[in-house]
Amino acid sequence: MRILHVNKFLYRRGGAEGYMDDLASLQVASGDTVAFFAMEHPQNRADEHQRHFPPYLELAPPPESLLGKAKATARIMYSRSARSGIDEVLDAFEPDIVHLHNIYEHLSPSILRPVKKRNVPAVMTLHDYKLACPTYQFLDHGRICEACLGGRFHNAVLRRCKDGSLSASTVCAVETFVHSVTRAYAPISRFICPSRFMEEKMRAAGVFPDRLRHIRHFIETANIAVKETAGGPVVFAGRLSAEKGVDVLVDAMTFLPADARLEVAGDGPERDALRAQADRLAPGRVHFHGRLEMPELHALIRSASVLAMPSRWYENQPMIVLESFACGVPVVASDLGGAPELIEPGVDGELVPPNDPSALAAALVSFLDRPTDALAAGGAGREKVARDFSPQVHVQRLAELYEEARAVLRPG
Secondary structure, eight states: OEEEEEOSOOSOOSHHHHHHHHHHHHHHHTTOEEEEEOOOOTTOOOOTTGGGSOOOOOOSSOOSSHHHHHHHHHHHHOOHHHHHHHHHHHHHHOOSEEEEOOOTTTTOGGGHHHHHHTTOOEEEEOOSOTTTOTTSSOEETTEEOOTTTTTOTHHHHHHTTTTTOHHHHHHHHHHHHHHHHTTTTTTOOEEEESSHHHHHHHHHTTSSGGGEEEOOOOOOOTTSOOOOSOOOOEEEESOOSGGGOHHHHHHHGGGSOTTOOEEEEOOOTTHHHHHHHHHHHSTTTEEEEESOOHHHHHHHHHTOSEEEEOOSSOOOSOHHHHHHHHTTOOEEEESOTTGGGTOOBTTTEEEEOTTOHHHHHHHHHHHHSOHHHHHHHHHHHHHHHHHHSOHHHHHHHHHHHHHHHHHHHSOO
16 A cells, blocks of 8 residues: 655654554565655655655744745644645655644645545544644643533633734634634545544534544554663653643652652753753753664663653653553553553553643652552563554554545545
């Protein structure tokens, strides 16, 4: 099968890109032919179709001039360069299926009309909640909020959910409203929800409920070594942004024993503020590694007693939990979103309330103080992902979904 993967970025920026890359590698190993379409970006890897990619659009921070803001807003709504670019790639590659990932804003659903025109089936993996929440995350100034659920997108403007900015919140709300009322995403045959939680939220929001399908992510454990020696620090791995709750984890360090250490892998807009917070509250006990390549990241995770995921938003099906389990390390996570579907308290990790440093610290201490039990819990996590998150099962399930999407477009 010829599969075109579409995502705004073509470098390993986060979980969505990591999933797309790993899936594409699996599909190639299974005999499929794979190509990519993305936006131009300085960090993109080289690609045979890159001359057709639409120009780079920087939205964080947004353009400063009024003209720049107007151009960016227009492109978010409808991108002529993205549409013409994918037209060229579709003609050159002639895919049997188009698999979409994160296309919002930088590519926009304008790319879907050329796909529909050629009668090529399209599926989309939902990595966040953008189709139901203008700002992706069901957050209002750091707190869970579902005010926009069911198409009430004006609430994002009233609450200034996007960085506290009226203009930015308005653009997000208008974008989601326009694409919703015009059914811009209607050419997509099936929407893939990695977690049951995601499926339930999209169904509650009325996002093409008859097209939602639950397929869990996967992880290849064969090439990931397992932790063998008990003990070690707490590790966090992920984007250093407000929704990830790393500030809560740094606060939790004040409740941990004086010899407890925190190793932080990742980068993002909160990096400098988190460094300052760590220097103030836990001097010398928090080490920031920046973004690590996968082998180095897995080595860091294996050095840990426990991995912390203190998110304050509805994580979908976070790959870092699967990666930590694959390394044989238990996970303490916020009891939100899809995390409870992955973690079994008392067996391979613990779940704690979000935004609660003392509760987070208590759960972490339960592993730091009992390193042998922590090692056993990590082993249970490894057994789980090897059994339930097999790459072979995932690829087979996707192939069945692709065929389902293709069957929808067949006449008769």
